[in-house]
Amino acid sequence: MTKVERIVEFLERMIAAPPASSASSAFDLITKTFVAVEEEMVSDDDPMFPPSGDFYYDIEGRDDLLLFRQAGHETIIRVNGAILIRNRKTKAVSLDKPGHDGKKVDL
């Protein structure tokens, strides 16, 4: 499968998954879902790069949010388990998943 096909599968599984209860469980959900997709689906091309703890940054004035950067995208996780994945430049949203209390990442 191509990278695009695999990432679409990843996003569908993320949408279907129960809400995460905390920031750490949200990060675990992303990582486990990503690894499952990469292991289950034969790759036709280059590997993908999920959010990495190495690229974790603060958002000024927002201690309730964690920002993880990939090349062109950013993944923002809220302490309630909400997850927002969007294009850094265009702000186009790929995933906007609420946390356990139904609230989304609010920027």
Added chain:
Amino acid sequence: MTNTKDMQWMAAQLRERLPGVVVEVLKPSARSKTEGWTLDANYQDSYVVVQWTRSTGFGISAPRDTDLPFTEDVEYHEGADATLRRVVHLLVTGEGVSPSVTLQELRKRRSVSQEELAKVLRVSQASVSQTEQRDDILVSTLRAVIGALGGRLVVKALFDDGDVEIKVDNKEHVA
């Protein structure tokens, strides 16, 4: 040596060489012990991202607006000078990155040391070093290295009307 000085130096160099470039440097979180730095550079219609960690070195991407998350190609460079030259070229030309990597770069991406690879392959560290520097390499050697890094070697011929996977004997050479 790298990170703070290199990323800030690179940002300064970009502003000096490319008037009008917009550069942002993201420093590692003060709340964690992470070490990854990110540099965003926008110049005219070009957008280039540089990310650095000690284990991977400099990773360069040229994301397109239509890219899906996690799918952007990344090419890796050693040293701030080489990275800067490549970033300037990408910003000026608007070209995309070339994700192909050397064996050494691939090993580093997999966070495997030469010593660790040598142990798996049952060769000396010097032998691994020599293999990584070769211009020409046996397919059998390449297969063993890729296998030791956790991958599988596939050789393909690319044609306009389709790709063909080639069965290669261990004794054949890659041209």
